[in-house]
Amino acid sequence: MFYREAGDFKTSYEADNQTFPIKFDRYRYYAVLVIAFAMVPFVINDYWVNAVFLPFLIYSIAAIGLNILVGYCGQVSLGTGGFMAVGAYACYKFMTGLDIWLMQDGEWVRYALPEINIFFSVILAGLVTSVVGVLFGLPSLRIKGFYLAVATLAAQFFLVWLFNKWSWTYNYSASGQISAPERTIMGVPVTGAETAPWAAYLFCLVFLTLSALIARNLTRGMAGRKWMAIRDMDIAAEIIGVNPLKAKLSAFAVSSFFVGIAGALFFAVYLGAVEVGEAFGINKSFLVLFMVIIGGLGSIFGSFAGAAFLVLLPVLLKNTLVGGLGWPTDLAAHLEFIIVGGLIVTFLVAEPHGLAQLWRVTKEKLRLWPFPH
Amino acid sequence: MLDATEGYITEDGRNIGGVVMEMHNITLRFGGVVAIKDISFDIREGEIRAIIGPNGAGKSSMLNVISGFYNPQEGEVWYKGAKRPPMKPYQVARQGIARTFQNIALFDGMSVLDNIMTGRIRQMQAGLLAQALWKGKAEQEEVENREAVEKIIDFLEIQHIRKTPVGRLPYGLKKRVELARALAAEPSILLLDEPMAGMNVEEKEDMSRFVLDVNDEFGTTIALIEHDMGVVMDLSDRVVVMDYGKKIGDGSPDEVRNNQAVIDAYLGVAHD
Numbered sequence: 001m002f003y004r005e006a007g008d009f010k011t012s013y014e015a016d017n018q019t020f021p022i023k024f025d026r027y028r029y030y031a032v033l034v035i036a037f038a039m040v041p042f043v044i045n046d047y048w049v050n051a052v053f054l055p056f057l058i059y060s061i062a063a064i065g066l067n068i069l070v071g072y073c074g075q076v077s078l079g080t081g082g083f084m085a086v087g088a089y090a091c092y093k094f095m096t097g098l099d100i101w102l103m104q105d106g107e108w109v110r111y112a113l114p115e116i117n118i119f120f121s122v123i124l125a126g127l128v129t130s131v132v133g134v135l136f137g138l139p140s141l142r143i144k145g146f147y148l149a150v151a152t153l154a155a156q157f158f159l160v161w162l163f164n165k166w167s168w169t170y171n172y173s174a175s176g177q178i179s180a181p182e183r184t185i186m187g188v189p190v191t192g193a194e195t196a197p198w199a200a201y202l203f204c205l206v207f208l209t210l211s212a213l214i215a216r217n218l219t220r221g222m223a224g225r226k227w228m229a230i231r232d233m234d235i236a237a238e239i240i241g242v243n244p245l246k247a248k249l250s251a252f253a254v255s256s257f258f259v260g261i262a263g264a265l266f267f268a269v270y271l272g273a274v275e276v277g278e279a280f281g282i283n284k285s286f287l288v289l290f291m292v293i294i295g296g297l298g299s300i301f302g303s304f305a306g307a308a309f310l311v312l313l314p315v316l317l318k319n320t321l322v323g324g325l326g327w328p329t330d331l332a333a334h335l336e337f338i339i340v341g342g343l344i345v346t347f348l349v350a351e352p353h354g355l356a357q358l359w360r361v362t363k364e365k366l367r368l369w370p371f372p373h
Numbered sequence: 374m375l376d377a378t379e380g381y382i383t384e385d386g387r388n389i390g391g392v393v394m395e396m397h398n399i400t401l402r403f404g405g406v407v408a409i410k411d412i413s414f415d416i417r418e419g420e421i422r423a424i425i426g427p428n429g430a431g432k433s434s435m436l437n438v439i440s441g442f443y444n445p446q447e448g449e450v451w452y453k454g455a456k457r458p459p460m461k462p463y464q465v466a467r468q469g470i471a472r473t474f475q476n477i478a479l480f481d482g483m484s485v486l487d488n489i490m491t492g493r494i495r496q497m498q499a500g501l502l503a504q505a506l507w508k509g510k511a512e513q514e515e516v517e518n519r520e521a522v523e524k525i526i527d528f529l530e531i532q533h534i535r536k537t538p539v540g541r542l543p544y545g546l547k548k549r550v551e552l553a554r555a556l557a558a559e560p561s562i563l564l565l566d567e568p569m570a571g572m573n574v575e576e577k578e579d580m581s582r583f584v585l586d587v588n589d590e591f592g593t594t595i596a597l598i599e600h601d602m603g604v605v606m607d608l609s610d611r612v613v614v615m616d617y618g619k620k621i622g623d624g625s626p627d628e629v630r631n632n633q634a635v636i637d638a639y640l641g642v643a644h645d
Contacts, residue, residue, distance in 0.1 A: 013519040014512075217507040221515060222499065225491045229480050236478035239440055240554065241466030241494040250501060298482065 005367075019216050036205060041198040049197035054270045056311045057204040058262050063291040063303035064215045065258025070289070071297035072219055073251035074231030075140050079152035081284035082159030083256050085276050086132045087263030089169045091125035092178045095191075095268065096171060118183035118190060118268065122207065125264040126257040132159075133256020140248045156285055163276040179273035191268045200269050207265060211258050216300050218254060227251050228298070259288075294347060296356025305355035313340055380417070383610060390418030393594055394439070394562060399448035401434055401618075408434040409445065410618040416562065421588055422596045423605045425629075426615035427638060432598045433475060435615070436564050439596070440472050441465030453561075467495050471560035473551045475567045475598075481540035485550050488539055489525065492557030493518045522557055528590075529553050529583060545576045549583070556587060563587070565597035569604055577604060584608060606630065614638070 008023050010016045020026040044053060062080060069077050093099075097115040101108045116124065136155040140148050163169050170178045182192025189195045190203040218224055226247040229237035238244055267274045274280075287310065295306020314336055321332035351358045378391040394416040401409040409431045416422045424432045437443045438450070441462040450457045452468065471492070480488050496518055499511035526532055529549050534542060539550060548568065555563055568584065569577045581604055587593050599605045605612060606626040614622035614629055616638040622629050629635055 013516045013523075017515055017519070214505045217511075218501070218505055221504040221507065221511060222490075222494070222497045223501055223504050225483070225487055226494070228483050228487070229491050232480035232482050233478050236474065236480070237491075239442065239462045239466060239472060239478075240492055240558065241463045242491075243461075243463050254501075 017220070019220070033209070037202070041202055044197055044201060046197050049201050050270075051315050052312065053201050054204055056307055057201070057208045058265045058270055059288065059291060059307040059311055060304050061204075061208050061211045061265070062259050062262035062288045063295060063307045064211055064300060065255045065262060066288050067292045067295075067297065067300070067303045068215060068219070068227070068258070069251050069255035070292055071299065071302070072224060072231065073227035073248060073255075075137070075248060075251060076145060076149040077152040077255070078149050078282070078285045078289065079136060079155035079159070080259055080288045081280040081282060082156040083129050083133055083259040084263030084266060084284060085159050085163055085280035086129045086256075087125045087260030088267035088274055088280065089163055089178065089276075090128040090260065091121050091264030091268055092171075092180070093169070094121035094124050095183055096181065099168075099171075117185070119185055121183075122261055122264045122268070126261040129260020129263065130253040130257040133252045133259070134249050137249055137252030137256075140252070141245055153282075156282055160276050160280060163280075177273055177275050178267065180268040183268075191272070193272070195269070204265050204269055207261055211261065212300060212304075215254075215258065219300065223250065223254075231298075290344065294344060294354055296354030299354070299356035301359065302354050302356030305359070309355065310340075313343065387419065387589065389420045389610065392416070393418045393453060395451040396435075396438075397449040397451065399435075399438060399445045399450070401431075401438060401443055401445045407618050409438065409615075411448075412615070412618075412620045413448075414613045414620065414623055416594060416596055417611075418561075418594055419588070419592050420594060420610040421584070421608050422594075423609035423612045424596065424598050424615065425600075425602070425605055425612060426621075429617075430615040431618040432615055433566060434618075436472065436566050436596070436598060439465075439562075440470055440564055466558070469495070469558070469561040470564065471555040471558040471562075472564035473548075473555050473566060473568060475570060477544075477547045477551055479539045479547055479551055479554070482538065484536050484538055485531065485542070485553075486522070486526075486535045488550055489522050489553045489557045490518065492554040493522065495558055496521070521559075525553050525556050528586070529556075545572060545579075548572070548576075548580065552580075552583065552587075556591075556593075559591075560593060562594045562596060565595060565599075567598050567600065569599060569601055577601065581608060 005022045005024070010021065015021065018026070020029050040053075062084060066077065066080055069075050094116045095118055098113045100111045100113065102111060103109075136152060139151040143151060164176065167176075170176055180191040182189050182194055184190065185203070188199050190199050219227075226237070226242045227250075229240070229242050230244060230247045230251075234244060237247070263280065267279070271279060291306035291310050292303060293306070294309055295304070296302025317336045317339055318332055321327045321335060322329055327335075347355070351361075380388060380390045382388055392415045395413075396415070397413050399409055399412045400407070412435070424435055426432050434443060438445050441460045441464065444459045452470075457465075480491065483491070497514045499509075499514050503509050503511040526535055529552065531546065531549055531553065534546060534550075539547065542550065552565070552568065555565075565584070569580050572580065584595060584597070585608065588595055597609070599608075609626060611624060612622070612626055612629045613620060614632070614635045616634075621634040621638055622632040624632075
């Protein structure tokens with residue numbers, strides 16, 4: 001009734017290969033794009049951007065990244081926080097001018113490279129993170145499942161430790177923190193205190209849109225099939241010609257690329273100043289992993305849904321409990337934990353394949369509604 | 374005895390070419406257990422070669438040696454006139470050897486179409502960047518290979534399930550999808566490990582027809598393991614018989630049927 005594909009005939013394989021083969025879906029997607037790019041920026045204020053939109057956009061990128069690794073390639077990772085930190089610190093170094101120390105005449109001399117535009121800094125940060133991701137992905141060639149998760153946990157703790165101890169990474173600042181100076185794109189500041197809410201929103205939205213498109217293209221093509229083959233049955237995958245080394249490491253590389261971009265945006269646009277243990281601790285790894293699991297493993301839409309669920313729910317609860325019912329904030333904060341935790345458990349029991357599967361089932365139902373068959 | 378490069382024409386008029394794969398004195402051990410002992414045989418281009426034997430004879434191990442899953446301790450594998458060095462399974466696959474498994478090994482989370490498309494791995498070489506942008510070679514490859522895959526889907530009569538997740542399919546169809554995935558690679562040698570295991574008579578008839586058609590239309594060389602003697606004797610051009618890791622017979626179905634060692638192996642023989 002609400003959702004139908006009748007009469008929607010495809011006459012070429014190109015048409016059948018599209019991201020949204022059904023016309024209704026396709027137009028809805030265009031509508032969402034138009035609203036997100038052309039309407040939301042005009043109506044949002046500071047509160048909405050900082051409490052809802054920025055975390056949602058940035059966590060969506062991180063969740064897409066992690067979903068490629070865990071959901072598509074089946075390699076469990078608990079190092080997301082650490083990889084986000086790599087993205088953040090790499091972005092910081094690039095945007096403030098990377099400095100290199102060279103030995104000259106027996107003395108160390110510091111050379112500073114020019115500052116790089118924030119847009120490219122974020123992309124370069126993603127590339128650096130993907131190299132680090134491949135490095136920490138090497139154990140996946142030998143170990144699987146929970147054991148791999150523990151190995152990536154090592155990445156989490158090592159990287160956080162590294163950014164605490166290695167003063168080069170935070171430009172030798174006394175506090176050990178990094179803070180993003182003001183950087184502009186075409187004259188409009190996107191980082192720093194002067195940033196307008198809509199600018200920060202649009203900047204992150206552009207990255208999210210690009211990430212989602214790239215992730216979708218990769219997962220519907222041969223790369224995605226190789227990853228899923230490794231996930232579903234690695235021995236069979238190898239026997240039909242998938243090189244497990246390349247498939248796993250490319251999943252780590254692509255996944256870390258997105259996670260690195262998310263980390264860079266999280267630091268530069270959202271928080272502005274970062275202390276590594278606090279912003280990129282093990283909690284972040286778990287949070288993003290929960291998003292992926294609740295949203296739906298192996299689904300790009302699920303990454304969005306999971307991020308939305310875990311970002312919006314606390315905000316919603318806080319607003320109803322404190323704003324609506326007038327309860328004290330500390331009580332509301334504790335209740336929030338209980339309710340969110342309870343909902344996660346309920347959701348996973350009711351639908352172990354996440355929100356994405358719930359959405360698919362709803363669509364199946366809506367195709368026929370109100371008729372039973 | 375035929376020369377290795379010489380071909381012949383079968384009774385039903387199919388052309389059989391020269392030797393495409395040759396096993397020389399293969400011995401495979403697992404610790405102290407000898408799974409395959411000093412076995413030699415060859416596979417000719419375009420023929421259907423059966424490997425039979427009682428349970429535990431080492432048939433599947435033999436297939437695993439051919440597909441590179443096991444590397445034998447002794448002996449040589451010759452493929453297309455060259456000695457094959459020890460290889461990883463995926464390298465063997467890229468040389469054009471495809472196989473199916475005794476226990477279906479499909480990718481359950483993927484659709485039938487994606488499963489079969491994965492079989493085209495050899496034909497799809499676009500880089501990660503092109504795939505990320507879905508432009509140029511990547512997009513073109515997707516369409517071209519989809520056409521090839523659709524031909525196989527038509528051929529095996531599985532059009533109606535092409536978008537279904539494989540996990541939801543019944544056993545017989547899964548077997549067919551697995552054959553489709555192997556065929557999608559356009560292999561020079563197709564290895565079938567018990568393609569008819571667990572099927573009823575009608576499904577077996579269907580499968581036999583597909584095996585013969587594949588061989589006939591694409592000229593694919595097929596090596597198969599099968600327990601159903603009726604099927605083996607009907608389908609195959611030549612049969613290797615194994616027992617306890619040793620070769621006890623090799624020849625046309627008729628020769629094998631009348632071979633005393635083979636009869637003994639299957640029916641048992643009084644030890645005195």
